[in-house]
Amino acid sequence: MNKGIAYALLGAALFGASTPIAKLLVGEIGPLMLAGLLYAGSGLGLGSWLLLRRWIRPVPGRPRLAATDYKWLAGAIASGGVVGPVLLMLALSLTSASTVSLLLNLEGVFTALLAWFVFRENFDRRVMLGMLAIVCGGLVLSWPTGGISTSLPALAVAGACLCWAIDNNLTRKISAGDPVQISGIKGLAAGAVNLCASAALGATRPALDSVLAAAVVGFFGYGVSLALFVVALRLLGTARTGAYFATAPFIGAAMSFALLGEAPDALFWLAAVLIAAGVALHLFERHRHLHLHEALAHAHSHTHDEHHRHEHDFAWDGTEPHSHPHAHVPMSHSHEHYPDIHHRHGH
Numbered sequence: 462m463n464k465g466i467a468y469a470l471l472g473a474a475l476f477g478a479s480t481p482i483a484k485l486l487v488g489e490i491g492p493l494m495l496a497g498l499l500y501a502g503s504g505l506g507l508g509s510w511l512l513l514r515r516w517i518r519p520v521p522g523r524p525r526l527a528a529t530d531y532k533w534l535a536g537a538i539a540s541g542g543v544v545g546p547v548l549l550m551l552a553l554s555l556t557s558a559s560t561v562s563l564l565l566n567l568e569g570v571f572t573a574l575l576a577w578f579v580f581r582e583n584f585d586r587r588v589m590l591g592m593l594a595i596v597c598g599g600l601v602l603s604w605p606t607g608g609i610s611t612s613l614p615a616l617a618v619a620g621a622c623l624c625w626a627i628d629n630n631l632t633r634k635i636s637a638g639d640p641v642q643i644s645g646i647k648g649l650a651a652g653a654v655n656l657c658a659s660a661a662l663g664a665t666r667p668a669l670d671s672v673l674a675a676a677v678v679g680f681f682g683y684g685v686s687l688a689l690f691v692v693a694l695r696l697l698g699t700a701r702t703g704a705y706f707a708t709a710p711f712i713g714a715a716m717s718f719a720l721l722g723e724a725p726d727a728l729f730w731l732a733a734v735l736i737a738a739g740v741a742l743h744l745f746e747r748h749r750h751l752h753l754h755e756a757l758a759h760a761h762s763h764t765h766d767e768h769h770r771h772e773h774d775f776a777w778d779g780t781e782p783h784s785h786p787h788a789h790v791p792m793s794h795s796h797e798h799y800p801d802i803h804h805r806h807g808h
Contacts, residue, residue, distance in 0.1 A: 463799060465696025466744070469705035472689030477712030479682020480561060484553050484717070486675055490667045492550030495675055497655030498667075500542055502676030503684030504648025507641050514641070524638045524760040524784050533634040534646065541628025542651025548621035556614040557717070564618040565709060570596050571626030572703030580630050582698055582800050583808050587746050592700075594739030595707055598732040626703070632691060633699045637761040637802050640691035648684055695761065698800030704743040707736060749797045752806050757789040761802065767794070768803050 479499075486495055526534065552561050573592050576582040635643060667675075693702040711733065718725065754768070763769045764781040771787050789803070798804045 463696060465693045465702070465799070465801070466705055468689045469693035469697065469702050470708060472686040472693065473706045473709035474712050475681050475686040475689070476683070476706070477709035477714075478716055479678050479686070480549075480553070480565070480709075480713035481717040482678050482682070483550070483675075484561075486671060486678070487550065487554045489671045490675060491659065491664045492554055493547055493655055493662065494659035494664045494667065496546035496550050497652050497657075497659055498672060498675035499546060499652075499679035499683050500648045501652030501656060502648075502679030503687070504645050504650070504652050505676070506680035507645035507648060507684045507688065511641055511645060524762070526635060526638050526642070530635040530638065533631045534643065537628045537631040538647050538650045540624040540631070542647050543654050545621045545624035545628065546651070547655065548617045548624065552614040552617040552621070555617070556612075561614070561618055561713075564615065565622060565713070567619055567622035568625045568629075569703040569707035571623050572629045573700035575626050575630045576633075576699040576703070580633070580699065581807075582700055582805075583748075584700060585746070585748065587742050588700065588704070591704060591739040591742030591746075594735050594742065595704070598735035598739065601728055601732040601735060629690075629694070629703060630699050633694045636691050636694040637759050638691075640688040640695075643691055644684055644687040647687065648679070652679075696799065696801050698804075701743060701746075701799055704740060707740055711736070747797055748799065749795060750808075751793065751795040752798070752804065753793045754789060754791060754803065754806075756791050757803070758786065759802070760784060760786040763787075767796075 483495065483499065490498065549561070552564075570592055573584070573588075577584050632643065690702065690706065693705070697705070714725070714729070714733075762782045762784045765771075768789065769787065771789075773785070775785070777783070
């Protein structure tokens with residue numbers, strides 16, 4: 462199994478678990494301020510880890526963001542770090558956490574649609590059927606008897622998912638960079654914007670214990686989760702990563718039942734089966750054909766596999782994986798692959 466799948470699933474579990482816990486904090490902290498605290502906790506935690514990492518295990522040649530990368534990062538922060546979380550917190554303040562958790566599957570759908578039709582990422586029949594199953598699951602869940610239908614909470618969740626879908630596709634552009642750095646910058650910027658906006662609107666200052674709880678939830682559910690997501694984007698491409706991340710709602714819904722005393726109904730289980738089937742179709746995808754690698758130069762963490770047979774212009778001690786700027790020469794071969802950073806070719 463591609464290790465990117467494991468990164469995506471672990472990131473999904475952390476993010477899914479954060480949703481019902483955030484629901485517990487909504488009554489104590491306003492939606493805008495809570496969004497700011499979640500991202501601030503993410504940014505501060507990852508920033509602290511960056512400093513600690515440099516002190517404990519300094520590694521020369523770690524990939525850095527290029528000057529042209531910051532426009533993609535700024536767009537990702539605005540859509541996914543500022544607007545998306547506020548819409549999610551609004552929805553959590555108006556409806557049940559389990560319903561919100563499953564509607565978050567729309568993020569994977571919107572992510573895939575943008576990846577396929579705007580950013581031209583390849584897909585096949587199995588991948589499309591998987592996404593169709595996820596869409597059907599979301600439609601079943603939002604049936605009027607489910608209590609959300611086309612109400613304001615549903616629209617707020619859908620809007621948040623669209624924002625994160627834009628964020629995901631823009632982040633893929635810079636996924637070869639350091640995932641901790643990328644996620645830390647996004648967290649600090651989004652947290653600062655949301656907290657300043659909350660203060661400007663006269664929000665009440667929450668209790669210290671609530672602030673610390675939100676920061677911890679943000680570090681794991683937004684920060685660590687996002688760093689894992691960035692690595693998965695690098696290894697799997699945007700649409701596939703979004704599909705695996707669609708397991709997050711199952712984690713969130715399960716925790717909602719345990720923590721908040723909410724009970725599932727028949728529509729919930731039908732939606733769960735459809736969504737699980739969609740994810741399974743992605744898990745068993747196999748994509749293999751003769752393809753051409755064009756010349757490419759970049760920097761990222763790698764081992765010397767069939768795509769990285771290059772020389773070094775520095776004294777290398779044999780440690781793998783390692784990171785440094787390197788060039789790929791044109792080559793043609795056939796093997797199973799995903800639309801990762803080395804396989805963004807046409808079909």
